[in-house]
Amino acid sequence: xxxxxxxxxxxxxxxxxxxxxxxxxxxxxxxxxxxxxxxxxxxxxxxxxxxxxxxxxxxxxxxxxxxxxxxxxxxxxxxxxxxxxxxxxxxxxxxxxxxxxxxxxxxxxxxxxxxxxxxxxxxxxxxxxxxxxxxxxxxxxxxxxxxxxxxxxxxxxxxxxxxxxxxxxxxxxxxxxxxxxxxxxxxxxxxxxxxxxxxxxxxxxxxxxxxxxxxxxxxxxxxxxxxxxxxxxxxxxxxxxxxxxxxxxxxxxxxxxxxxxxxxxxxxxxxxxxxxxxxxxxxxxxxxxxxxxxxxxxxxxxxxxxxxxxxxxxxxxxxxxxxxxxxxxxxxxxxxxxxxxxxxxxxxxxxxxxxxxxxxxxxxxxxxxxxxxxxxxxxxxxxxxxxxxxxxxxxxxxxxxxxxxxxxxxxxxxxxxxxxxxxxxxxxxxxxxxxxxxxxxxxxxxxxxxxxxxxxxxxxxxxxxxxxxxxxxxxxxxxxxxxxxxxxxxxxxxxxxxxxxxxxxxxxxxxxxxxxxxxxxxxxxxxxxxxxxxxxxxxxxxxxxxxxxxxxxxxxxxxxxxxxxxxxxxxxxxxxxxxxxxxxxxxxxxxxxxxxxxxxxxxxxxxxxxxxxxxxxxxxxxxxxxxxxxxxxxxxxxxxxxxxxxxxxxxxxxxxxx
Numbered sequence: 001x002x003x004x005x006x007x008x009x010x011x012x013x014x015x016x017x018x019x020x021x022x023x024x025x026x027x028x029x030x031x032x033x034x035x036x037x038x039x040x041x042x043x044x045x046x047x048x049x050x051x052x053x054x055x056x057x058x059x060x061x062x063x064x065x066x067x068x069x070x071x072x073x074x075x076x077x078x079x080x081x082x083x084x085x086x087x088x089x090x091x092x093x094x095x096x097x098x099x100x101x102x103x104x105x106x107x108x109x110x111x112x113x114x115x116x117x118x119x120x121x122x123x124x125x126x127x128x129x130x131x132x133x134x135x136x137x138x139x140x141x142x143x144x145x146x147x148x149x150x151x152x153x154x155x156x157x158x159x160x161x162x163x164x165x166x167x168x169x170x171x172x173x174x175x176x177x178x179x180x181x182x183x184x185x186x187x188x189x190x191x192x193x194x195x196x197x198x199x200x201x202x203x204x205x206x207x208x209x210x211x212x213x214x215x216x217x218x219x220x221x222x223x224x225x226x227x228x229x230x231x232x233x234x235x236x237x238x239x240x241x242x243x244x245x246x247x248x249x250x251x252x253x254x255x256x257x258x259x260x261x262x263x264x265x266x267x268x269x270x271x272x273x274x275x276x277x278x279x280x281x282x283x284x285x286x287x288x289x290x291x292x293x294x295x296x297x298x299x300x301x302x303x304x305x306x307x308x309x310x311x312x313x314x315x316x317x318x319x320x321x322x323x324x325x326x327x328x329x330x331x332x333x334x335x336x337x338x339x340x341x342x343x344x345x346x347x348x349x350x351x352x353x354x355x356x357x358x359x360x361x362x363x364x365x366x367x368x369x370x371x372x373x374x375x376x377x378x379x380x381x382x383x384x385x386x387x388x389x390x391x392x393x394x395x396x397x398x399x400x401x402x403x404x405x406x407x408x409x410x411x412x413x414x415x416x417x418x419x420x421x422x423x424x425x426x427x428x429x430x431x432x433x434x435x436x437x438x439x440x441x442x443x444x445x446x447x448x449x450x451x452x453x454x455x456x457x458x459x460x461x462x463x464x465x466x467x468x469x470x471x472x473x474x475x476x477x478x479x480x481x482x483x484x485x486x487x488x489x490x491x492x493x494x495x496x497x498x499x500x501x502x503x504x505x506x507x508x509x510x511x512x513x514x515x516x517x518x519x520x521x522x523x524x525x526x527x528x529x530x531x532x533x534x535x536x537x538x539x540x541x542x543x544x545x546x547x548x549x550x551x552x553x554x555x556x557x558x559x560x561x562x563x564x565x566x567x568x569x570x571x572x573x574x575x576x577x578x579x580x581x582x583x584x585x586x587x588x589x590x591x592x593x594x595x596x597x598x599x600x601x602x603x604x605x606x607x608x609x610x611x612x613x614x615x616x617x618x619x620x621x622x623x624x625x626x627x628x629x630x631x632x633x634x635x636x637x638x639x640x641x642x643x644x645x646x647x648x649x650x651x652x653x654x655x656x657x658x
Contacts, residue, residue, distance in 0.1 A: 013139055016064040017043040018084040019099075020075035026099045027070055029121035033128055034068070034135070061087045066138050071098045071113070076105045095138050097131065098287060103251050106206075106267070113287030115252070130286075198317050199236040199260040202226035203251060205277075206267035218268040220350030221277070221306065225264065228310045230461040231337075234318045236260070237461055238496050255284040258498060262290065264313055275299050279309050281316055291316050300343050338383030338420065338427035345378035349385050356388065360533045361562055362399045368392050383427050386420035389413075390433035394440060399563065401595045403626060410441030428459035432468045440629040443656065445476060463497035467506050474510045475632045486510050501531035508540050513636035520544040539566035542574065546609070547638050551577035565595055569602040573609045573639070584610070597622070601630025605639040616640075617648045624652060631656065 015034055019027040021044070034041045042060045061067065067088025075081040085108055088094035094111060096104050101117040114134050119127035202225055205218040230237040238258045255263050266279035280292035291312060297305055340346055352371030358364045369392035375385040390413040397409035414437050420430030435451035438444045452472045459465035470489035476482055490507045497503050508523035521544050524537040538561040545554035551574045558570035568591040575584035588606050591599055600623035607616035620643075623631055634640060635653065643649040 012038060012040040013065040014060075014063060015039045015041045015135065016060050016067045016084070016088070017041055017070065018067060018075075018081050018088075019043075019070040020072060020078045020081060022074050023070060023072050023099060026072070029119070030068070030070060030097070030099075030116075030131065033123060033131060036123065037132055039135070057084075064093070066093045066095055066135055067091070068095045068097065068135065069108075071096055071102055071104050071108075072100045073102045076102055093138060095134055096287075097134075098252075101250065101252050103287070112289050113282075115285070115287050198234055199238070200229070200262040200264055200281075200313075200317065201238045201255055201258050201260045202229065203254070203263055203265040205265065205279075208267045208269045209271075214270070216350050216354040217270065217347065220353060221268060221302075222266070223353065224306055225310055225313075227462065228306065229264075229314060230459070230463075232314050232318070232461070235314060235461070236496070238463075238498070251282070252284060252287070254499075259495075260284065262317060270299065273299055275302055275305075277305060277309070281313050302343065302346070303339065303341055338387070338424040338430065340375070340379045340382045340385070342379040342382075345375040345382050345385065348372070348375035348378060349382070349388070352385075352388060352392075356392065358531075358533060361535050362396055365392050365395045365399075369396065381423055383420045383423035383430060386416045386423065387427060387429040387433045390417035390420065390430075390437060394433070394437050397441065398629060399565070401565075401598045403597045406598055407627075410437055413437040413441065426458055428455040428462065428465045431455040431458065432465055435472065436468065439472060439475070440632060441627070443624075443627050443629070443631055446657065448472065461496070463493045463500065463503060466496070467493045467500075467503055470510065471506050474513050474636070476635065483514055487514065499530060501527040501534045503527075504530065505534060505537050505540075508537065512540055512543060512638070515547070515638055517544040517547050533562070535562045536566060539563065539570050542570035543639060546570075546573060546577065565591065565599050565602060568594070569599075569605055572606045576606075576610045597626055598628075599630075600626060601628045601633070605637070608640050608642050611642070613643055613646055616643055617646060617652075620652055621648070624655065 017027065017031055017034070024045075027043070031041050031043055031045075042064060061084060067084060069075075069081065069085045069088065071081075082105065085094060085096070089108065089111075094108075096108060096111050096113050098104070098113055098115050099117060101115060104111070104113050112134075114130055116127040116131060119125055122128065202222050205222040207215040207218040209217075226237055229235055238260050251263055251265060261284055263282045263284065264279065265282070266277060269276040274296065275298075276294065276296050278292075278294045281290045282288065283290060293309075293312075295305055295308075340349070348371045352368045352375065355364045355368035355371065369389065372385050372389040372392060375382055376389065379385070393409045393413035393416060397406045397413065400406045400409060414434065417430060417434035417437055420427055421434060424430065431451040431454045435448040435455065438451070439448035449472075452469050455465050456469045466489055470486050470493060473482060473489065474486035487510060490503070490510050493500075493503050494507060504523045504527035508520045508527065511517075511519035511523055521541050524541045524544075527534055527537045538557045542554040542557035542561065545551070545557060555571060555574035555578065558567055558574055561567040561570065568587050572584050572587035572591065575581075575587060588603070591602060591606070595602070600619050604616045604619035604623065607613075607619060620631070620634070634656065640649075
């Protein structure tokens with residue numbers, strides 16, 4: 001329902017204002033501003049009784065010089081507004097505004113969107129000036145077609161930093177849109193400080209295949225772009241890795257939560273032979289579309305396409321705060337590392353990563369391993385697939401109950417990680433994978449250290465890598481300096497990836513080592529909000545509750561844990577604290593029966609908390625012989641605090657080394 005009456009055109013430019021009737025209170029200041037500026041404004045409030053509404057609207061749309069669309073949470077769902085905006089787009093005279101921060105709907109995102117949600121309606125406000133400049137910039141393209149002269153030009157714009165021609169003209173929105181974009185930049189509408197200019201978020205790309213099972217491909221493409229862009233030393237790249245955390249939220253709001261300057265988003269359509277990718281780079285402040293393009297390519301060209309999109313985005317952002325030469329030098333650092341040129345291998349890898357992202361335990365880890373093995377079968381030189389194979393083998397080993405199987409899995413993980421590094425020494429994920437299995441599988445912290453250090457240097461902007469390094473440092477955090485280092489690193493990870501459940505789980509574990517139990521509970525609850533299926537979070541909450549003296553709360557959390565080994569351990573301790581010795585004994589017996597020597601460390605935790613130090617120490621010494629990865633926690637585990645004054649415990653720490 002929207003604007004227009006059928007009158008003869010006057011000598012002033014005719015503007016058509018399209019909005020949802022429920023937004024009238026927000027629309028009136030825009031209408032009044034345009035009328036006071038000398039424009040002839042058509043809107044539905046001027047319709048006279050008995051007038052043919054549809055005919056008047058159509059006539060206005062066809063004769064106006066400019067269609068001003070007011071997007072809102074209501075108007076994006078209005079067929080009338082969409083139809084009117086569509087006609088404005090077809091005629092090349094569309095000026096989109098957002099009055100409440102809502103993004104324009106699909107099909108209208110290639111145009112710069114001016115955000116006036118903070119406007120208080122005053123004529124002297126900055127938003128008012130921006131509205132008028134945006135309209136006049138559009139009339140400069142369409143006045144001749146509309147048969148009306150444009151109004152007097154605005155005052156000379158203030159001087160702005162020189163921008164490269166590529167920055168201004170890059171994109172595929174068409175000639176008129178490019179001119180409007182350049183005009184907006186010239187008038188300083190969408191400028192942002194350097195810190196915002198080079199920060200961005202890669203949103204999950206929309207799956208438009210019509211097949212929900214192909215979501216792995218669109219999500220994977222976005223993730224791969226994020227990985228490549230994070231290697232650019234001039235970019236700060238955040239990523240909402242948990243799609244459940246952002247479902248239903250407006251892109252602008254997500255960008256604001258992440259504190260970034262720009263959004264990279266897109267959509268993917270594909271069949272067995274071809275892929276269509278639509279991508280756009282949008283500024284948070286003002287909604288300017290810096291670049292947009294649609295690519296129709298053969299499926300095997302997906303790798304070239306990824307590189308092309310990443311390079312274009314990087315150049316568009318970095319060239320604003322640096323020269324073209326420096327921008328290109330920075331973009332050269334973001335080349336693909338450890339990838340493949342096999343579509344079949346790539347698809348298997350993306351399927352595996354989607355399963356890994358679920359973080360739901362051994363079953364999904366084994367399913368992910370199957371996919372990474374399939375990727376390697378299709379491309380035996382796929383370094384990234386070997387790194388992920390090593391990660392999955394280690395994860396499965398951590399949850400396995402048979403000690404012989406555990407050792408076999410860790411041995412295979414070492415082989416896969418070493419193969420990844422041999423194929424690509426600069427692959428940070430390969431170094432993390434090898435460091436992890438050396439540390440967890442062999443308790444060889446000294447051998448693992450150089451690989452974590454290499455990963456830290458190779459992936460300074462990659463949140464996943466930094467998270468792994470932070471956890472490694474936290475395991476050895478016997479000194480305050482080490483604890484502070486791990487704390488600082490995980491804080492940076494949460495800045496880069498604040499919607500990642502795994503990041504919050506890691507932050508919770510690091511807080512547990514610092515004995516900040518309130519923080520543990522807060523971090524783990526946030527992790528579970530982001531991913532309710534995440535394992536190991538509830539058991540950490542149980543430990544924190546135990547240390548706070550809340551055994552009943554600990555038992556509730558323990559029973560909610562999805563990993564049986566951790567569930568039984570925390571339950572046995574909580575039940576003992578509650579005075580239910582029989583139930584505690586039953587839980588402990590079940591732990592021993594189900595896991596045997598694969599849970600020696602967990603058995604020691606129970607016995608330490610049940611005031612049986614000699615039994616607990618004997619179990620820890622047996623765990624040392626078996627190279628139980630639980631011993632990584634021994635330096636900082638609050639459950640073992642009753643043992644720390646024991647000479648045998650100190651001697652065991654000495655044997656474990658630094």
